[in-house]
Amino acid sequence: MSNVAEKKTTEPARTYADPFTAFRAEMDRMFHNFLQNPAFSMPLPFTGAGNGLVMPSADLKEGETEYTLTTELPGMGEEDVDLSISNGSITIKGEKTEEKKDEKENYHLTERRYGSFHRSFRLPDNVDEAKIKAAFEKGVLTVTMPKSKDGKHQERKIKIGA
Numbered sequence: 001m002s003n004v005a006e007k008k009t010t011e012p013a014r015t016y017a018d019p020f021t022a023f024r025a026e027m028d029r030m031f032h033n034f035l036q037n038p039a040f041s042m043p044l045p046f047t048g049a050g051n052g053l054v055m056p057s058a059d060l061k062e063g064e065t066e067y068t069l070t071t072e073l074p075g076m077g078e079e080d081v082d083l084s085i086s087n088g089s090i091t092i093k094g095e096k097t098e099e100k101k102d103e104k105e106n107y108h109l110t111e112r113r114y115g116s117f118h119r120s121f122r123l124p125d126n127v128d129e130a131k132i133k134a135a136f137e138k139g140v141l142t143v144t145m146p147k148s149k150d151g152k153h154q155e156r157k158i159k160i161g162a
Contacts, residue, residue: 069143
C-alpha cells in the first residue's frame with residue numbers, strides 16, 4: 001500500500017502547449033512593429049481621448065547651410081503653440097481647448113475637448129541658436145536653424161511669426 005494520496009481531477013492533462021499562446025504573442029509582436037513603423041505615424045485629427053492630442057509628426061531635414069524642422073499641427077493656431085530652447089534641445093509645446101454649444105428647442109448639447117502635447121529634439125552642435133526662426137502657416141510649424149561653426153547652447157524663447 002502507498003502513503004501517497006491520490007488526487008482526482010476533472011481537467012484533462014495537458015501534454016501540449018496552448019496553440020493560442022503562440023498566436024497571441026505573434027499578434028502582439030506584429031501590432032507593436034506596426035505601431036513603431038514611421039510610415040504609419042501619420043497625423044490624426046485631435047480627439048478627446050487620453051491627453052487629447054495625438055503626438056504630432058515631425059520631419060528634420062539637413063541642408064548645406066541650415067536644418068529645417070517641420071511639424072504638422074492640424075487644427076491648431078499659432079497662439080496654441082510654444083517653442084523654446086533649453087540645454088541644447090528645442091521643445092515644441094501645444095495646447096488646444098474647444099467648446100461647441102448647440103441649443104435648439106428641447107435639445108441642449110455642450111461638448112468640450114482639451115489636449116496638450118510636447119516634443120523635444122536635441123539640437124546638433126553646429127546650430128547657431130541665436131538665429132533660429134520659426135513660421136506657422138496652415139497648421140504647419142517650420143523651424144529654420146542655421147548652421148554655425150561654433151554653436152553654443154543657450155536658453156531662450158523663439159517667437160513664431162508668419
